[in-house]
Amino acid sequence: MSFIAVIKAEFSASLLQSSVSHDPSETTLICWFAAQEAFIICWKQLYVDTRVCVVVWMCFRTADDSATVGTVVVSRMKMGEIEDGEVDHFTTDMHRKCTLVYESSHGSINDKDNVPIMNAVFKNAVCKVYRFQTVDSKWMLVREQMAECTLSFSIPKQLIALYIQEDTCRIQELKDLGELSPHWDNLRKDVISRYDQIIKEYQDTLAELEKLTGPSFKPSCSKGQKYLEFIPINLHTQRMRVTCPRKTDSFYDVVTVGAPAAHSQGFKNGGLQKLLSKYESEKKSTAYQCIYYPPEQTAKAREILCVVSQLQPHISALADQLLQTAQQSSSQPLRDVLKSLEEKTEQFVHALKDELVKSALLALHAARPGYVSKSQSSAPSSPAPAAADPASPVRSDSIPHHKEYDEEEWDRVWASVAKRLNCVIALVDKLQEQDNNNQESAPSRPLADVITSHTAVWWDQLGILVQSLKECVAEVAERARRSVSFVLLQEAVCSTAQGLQLQQRRDAVFSQALAALACGFVMRLYAGLEDKGFLRQLHAVGLVAQFESLLSTYSEEIGMLEDMEVGISDLHRVSFRITEAASEEAVSLQPTVSGRRDRYTVEVPLPHHAFQTLPDELRQGKPLRVLPVLFNVGINEQQTIAERFGDISLQERINQKNFEILEGYYKSLTNTLPSECLPCFQTQTDIKELLDTLGQNVVTKKRKNVEILWLAGMICRRMNGIRFTSCKSAKDRTSMSVTLEQCSLLRDEHQLNKDYFVRALDCMRSGLLAQGEVAQWDDPEAGSVAINKPASRHFYPIALLLVSSHLLVVWLILSLVFLLAKYQ
Structure with missing residues (x-):
């Protein structure tokens, strides 16, 4: 045997x-x-x-x-001596009915989770196996495996390189604006100098990260180090696999990570959400030296710049392919290439028709050196245009007009692209029509013979039209790039040094969030490669990524939560693609990131045998959407203070906003896919019912309402989502949450004997408790589970201390001394 x-x-x-x-x-x-x-x-x-x-x-x-x-x-x-990979620890206790029977620091005795595709990304696994009794007096095996993830460092390093590349391109775009008036030229030089400084800092950070060796995660004690600010804190994956008699194995995954936040920059003035709001209001006051564009217009300018930069080379390549395809013997490939060329050109023209491009061209014209002198010479008594006067503010809806600038010229320019495309289409249609007529008289005569017989005529005409289209698209793209680059110059000019610091903070927070998301996506994809329903959901509506946060709304953790909110929201700009790996080596299976700050794509390579089993939509490289949602409920003693004496509106707003996002995803899911695509659970509560209950809880005023987290987690698992759990450092509070959720799953889905629920919880939590943390979870079915009660309390009833001012002073001094000693 x-x-x-x-x-x-x-x-x-x-x-x-x-x-x-x-x-x-x-x-x-x-x-x-x-x-x-x-x-x-x-x-x-x-x-x-x-x-x-x-x-x-x-x-x-x-x-x-x-x-x-x-x-x-x-x-x-x-x-x-016991070899590496064998048993490291062993305990049995038959009287407690909950036994830790196996522990290893190098994987486990079950190799189902240690296949090469998993080992390429997940490293240094730690495994524990438990033996628990069910309600029918049988035994289940529960296996926990926690692993590090190589993406903790690889994703941030790739992002930093992309930041450097994007900012370098931004500098070149500013230089390509051409000659500007002295006022605008000085502003441009100042902006370029700032970008150079950022690039230098990012290059230094990347160089330091390249030197690092050792574990694939950043410990919490290093969260304040500057050169590690792009790395997520304690990013780990945790999988619980359950084996029950006469039942197939089940597994439950969760990603644990410290809250994405800029610890190295501090939280004295708040986090990103507060700082960005304050920055936008202050930016308007600095518009005296530039043209102020609101955030939505600068975002649109970045989008137009990205679309134009992508479509222009694509259209040029399709035009060349059209000429090559005309030589083929069948007309169907010619129609396919022409259709693609028509679609891409229409997208290109649609982007150019935006009024922002037109107004930006006019503003750029006003910033040229000769604009002011010509205006003054034509009207000496009239004041200089506002765009050229640094003392008068100008808004984007009041851009100066000049009689020498033809505002209709831009409309004629982008319309010329459509005209040239129509000429190409008309010529190809005429060629195909003649081919069809010739085939009726001589069915065996191919299209290549028709083209050959008219080489002198057709090739000259088609080549001239295609070349004209390419030149027109290139010229229009260059003018559009200059115009939107001028818009972005306004944003950079209006941005003080604080604006670039905020960008650096946002870059760091987003890097941490993206590393965690990529880790969760890869883990969920590997687990669902044989699940046809999951793969169908993946390419049809995407996945939901539910971030569970346990941060309090008190003191510095408010700033962390504000950072995390923006970082998670920015993940909407990320899409995923599945590709075929060049080989099955670990290097070839590492995910890669590409794109710019407004849109990133993460490519996840799979081995040949796994890639070939995917649906056609996934193998064709369809962009896959991941919808991030964030729910936060503070659970520690600082949250008690915040709820009694502070403000929890930030937490309430986050939960209500993300509930609406989650509800919208559910509607899209149910309208697109049948319920058979979703996983089955023993508890038959309908997702719609769970959503309704969650909607009631997010608007209910209740202290430490952890039911919000329970419901959000249950909904996420039932919708094939990706689960994340975070606190300040992904240690005590996070481990308490994960172990409680695991025991609840064992009870609800695998008939864990309720009499041994707390014993199982204690067994999983052995060695997890740390000094100085306090949290309390209320499990609706298991009762209250208290965690590590504080050894002493220094917040005494203030009403009693008010009896004597002397007592109050003494209390304040003692509390201050206690806090200093604690945090020191």
């Missing part, structure tokens, strides 16, 4: 000291039967010395004691 045996003998000190012992010692043996998937614990007497372990006989039975599997005889097993 095929099995893997892991043996650990526990000897008394006296036995180990003697060279040979004739006294039997009770030894525990653990065996995992691959064929039966049964976990066995036996006690037999062994004759032991320091060199040899002799086992007379052993009888093995199934985990539920229902049948005898057989006997195994082991003789003369050499005793020595």
Whole structure:
């Protein structure tokens, strides 16, 4: 019978000291039967010395004691030091009915989660196996595996390189604006100098990260280091696999990570949400030296710049392909290329028709060196245009007009692109029409013969039209790039040094959030490669990524939550694509990031055999959408202070806003896919009912309403989503949340005996508690579970202290001393 045996003998000190012992010692043996998937614990007497372990006989039975599997005889097993990968820890307690039976720091005895595709991204796994009793007195095996993720560093390093590349391109775009008036030229030089400084800092950071070796995660003690600000804190994956009698294995995944926040920059003035709001209001007051564009218009300018930069080379390539395809013997490829060319050109023209481009061209014209002098010479008594006067503010809706600038010129320019495309279409249609007529008279005559017979005429005409189209598109694209680059120059000019600092802060927070999201997406994709319903959902509506935050709305954690809110929201700009890996080596299976700040794409490579099993939509590289949602409920003692004396409006607003996003995703999911695509659970509560309950809870005034987190997590799992759990450092509060959720899943989905719920929780949490943290979860079914009550409290009832001013002063001094000692 095929099995893997892991043996650990526990000897008394006296036995180990003697060279040979004739006294039997009770030894525990653990065996995992691959064929039966049964976990066995036996006690037999062994004759032991320091060199040899002799086992007379052993009888093995199934985990539920229902049948005898057989006997195994082991003789003369050499005793020595335990090798890496074998048992590191072993405890049994039959009276508690909840036993930690296996622990390893190098994977586990079950290799289902240690296939090469997983090992390429997830490293240094730590495994524990538990044995729990169910309500029908049978036994279940619960296996926890926590692993590091290589994406903790690889994704941020790729992002930093993209930041450097984008800012370098931005500098070149500003230089390509051409000659500007002295006022605008000085402003441009100042902006370029700022970008140079950012690029230098990012290059230094990237160089430091390239030097790092060792673990694939950033510990919480390093969260304040500047060169590690782009790296997520304690990013780990945790999988719980459950094996029950007469039931297939089930697994539950969660990604744990410290809240994405800029710890190195501090939270004295708040987080990103507050700083960005304050920055936008202050930016308007600095518009005296530039043209103020609101955030939505600058965002649109970036989008237009990105679209034009992508479509212009694509159209040029399709135009060349059209000429090459005309030589083929079939007309169908010619129609396909022409259709693609028409679609891309229409998208290009649609972007150019935006009024922002037209107004930006006019503003750029007004910033040219000769604009002011010509205006003054034509009207000496009239004041200089506002755009050229740094003392008068100008808004985008009051851009100066000049009689020498033809505002209709731009309309004629982009319209000329459509005219040239129509000429190409008309010529190809005429060619195909003639081909059809010739085929009616001579069906065997191919299109290539028709083209060959008219080479002197058709090729000259088609080549001239295609070349004219390419030149027109290139010219229009260049003018459009200059115009929107001038808009972005206004934003940079209106931005003080604080604006660029905010951009750096946002870059760092987004880097942490994206690394966590990529880790969760890869883990969920690997787990669902054989799930056709999941793959269908993936390309049809995408996935929901639910971030569970346990930050309080008190003191510095308010700033962390504000950072996290913006970082998670920015993940809307990310899409995923699945590609085929060049090989099955670990380097080829690493995800890669491409794009600009307004849109990023993460490519996830799969081995050939896995890639070929995917649906056509996924193999064709369709962009996959991931919808991030964030729910926060503070649970520690600082949250108690915030709810009694502070403000929790930030938490309430976040929960209500993200509930609406989650509800919208559910409607899209149900309108697109049948319910058969979603996973099945033992608890038959409908998702719609859970959503309604969640909607009621997010508007209910209730202290530490952790039911919001319970409901959001349940909804996420039922919709094939990706689960994330975060607190300040992804340690105490996070581990409390994850272990409680795991025990709840065992109780609700695998019939864990309710009498042993708390015992199972204690078993999973052994060694997790840390000093100084306090949290309390209220499980609606298991009752209140208190966690690590504080050793002492320094916040005494203020009403009592007000009786005497002397007592109040003493209380303040003692509290200050206590806090300083605690945080020091």
